[in-house]
Amino acid sequence: MKKKFPFSYRTIQQIKAEEYQRFFSRLEGYYPYLNHLGEIVFMKENDALGQHEFFLYPETFWTRFKRRLQLRRPVELERLSRAERELRLQIRKYLEEKYIGRITTETARLLPEQFEYEIAPEELESIPITLEVFEAVDLRRFALLALLLVVVLGLGAVWFVRHLEKPVSGNLLVKTNVEGARVYLDDEGFIGYSGRVLPNVPAGEHRVRVAKYGYRPIPEEQVVSIKADSTHTVYFKLVPTTSKVSGFLKIQAPYPDSRVYIDSVYTGTVGEKPFFEVEVGQHVVNIQKSGYLTIPAVKLLNISAGDTSILVVDQIPLRESDLARRNGPAGPKTGSLEVESDVTGARIFLDGRDTGQETDFIFTELPFGDHVVEIHKEGYQADPPRQRVSLSPQSPSASVSFRLMREFERVSITVNPAQAQIFLDGKPLARGRFVGPLPLGKHILSFGDVPGYRTPRPREIQVRLREPLFLDINYFPEMRILAEVAANGSIQEKNCAVYTGYITFATRGFAASAEAGPEVVYHPVLSDFVWKLGYAFQYRDPHGNDAVKVTFQLPQHIDYEQKFTLEIQAIATREPYPFPSPRHQSEVQIRLNGQLLNPPYQPRFLEETNGLETVSWDVTRLVKPSNNSLVISVTDRNNQYFLLKRVLIYN
CATH class of the missing domain: 2.60.40.1120 (Carboxypeptidase-like, regulatory domain)
Structure with a gap:
């Protein structure tokens, strides 16, 4: 049993905060968000729009200064105690598997073969990063720097006063529960879209309004106070319009x-x-x-x-002459184009050229004429793929809207044993476990060989939109159940138990008997030892037919999509029989878990083959998890000896 970490709750919070800051500072698109409980969560802007209780964490001068100077040194794990080193590595492993879909080479190189201490992912998630802990991260590392800053600021105070121009503008971030609302400022009109930081807003008080067709903003208008060189965040709720309003x-x-x-x-x-x-x-x-x-x-x-x-x-x-009169020789030659998408942040391509802008965006001073608009976003397909617009003096503005459909969906595939290789459409995907996006549609999932196990059959999977897929694949261990008479006359049992006896006439059940069952004999023609099964002798009580019983166990909780084969090595012989019959007949009955294999087995005769024969049956539908029983016996119609050498069951 692994140990619990010997740290206080506050220490674990601090270590978690440091590792989360370290990880998300390297992951593009994630920002810290703060809720009313004073808890920090790292999210993307699109994800945060649906979380009404969260707002973007406002950076202070101190946190901006630390980030810009990049003074946070990497943690030197080798200098830490084993407990702290293992905690940090488990946090890194958890974050990389959840947000990247794999463990990076850097982290994998540091992971021990086995952790002495352990923290469950659920327990890690339940520990909040509070604002107090978040802002205290790395504070001690900057104590000396703070003293140095006092000196530098003192020496440079005169220069700042004389040369540093006071900022006269700030930023505005308007958040809405529905993406893509248009933002209006005072009487200046449209200045951008919600969900994005709008720069260069003059310092002072302003009236802010939002508009999105089909929605009504609550409240209709807000007054904000913009401070120089800072970002002010304001929130509007958009509710669908109904026939009542x-x-x-x-x-x-x-x-x-x-x-x-x-x-x-x-x-x-x-x-x-x-x-x-x-x-x-x-x-x-x-x-x-x-x-x-x-x-x-x-x-x-x-x-x-x-x-x-x-x-x-x-x-x-309109005729060309009408256009000339409307615009004059010095009339406008450019127009505007608005490009929108239901999922913002798609790259905009205009006439085959990457504009460097993302949806939603308005292009101004775009030359009159025809233009082809495309948008691209990783993991999405645009509908329609492209749109053509025409700008002219009589139609100087245009707007296009795209619908983005996801091309990928999250899939989790886990195989046991963990060293097994996973292949997707014939190409290596992962080893042991894969968690991440896969393209929508049908795929063939196959698996690599693992010594000691049977490789699962390839299977077709269907990745569908908004239907995350979770698969657990268990390899079936190679099973080999063997019962045979060895070359020295002893009974060899592998993964099974062997009993000799007979099938009673009265109950047709198996009765174990070392005296009245088949004998182990040496056969001179075969030059080998075998079980010799024949007709029931009268001194048996109750009377019955010779039989050999093999019992074995198969694993539980495993996918039984395996083919199981029963193979026996045996032969019949026309040697003198206690009860002579004009017609030589050898007939053997095989029963697995109470079910007969039909038709009965009629072996060939030694006098014809001059050796043993090997016969096999597909018994996949007859085997079962846990206890299994196989009984091989001669029937009532048998009037010849049956020589049994080996019984083998394998997958």
């Missing part, structure tokens, strides 16, 4: 592919749906189609709860 808009236009904008937000095409659900109140509606003039160009509508408003527009083709 929304109405409906029906649009009639000559061309169904015309784009509909409500309050400057693209909501689909005219022919996409018969009614648009719109929040109660006044809204600006604009219908656009490339190469056409919409009349009226803009319409202000008042939507009432539960009512349907109808907007009828006309669209007139």
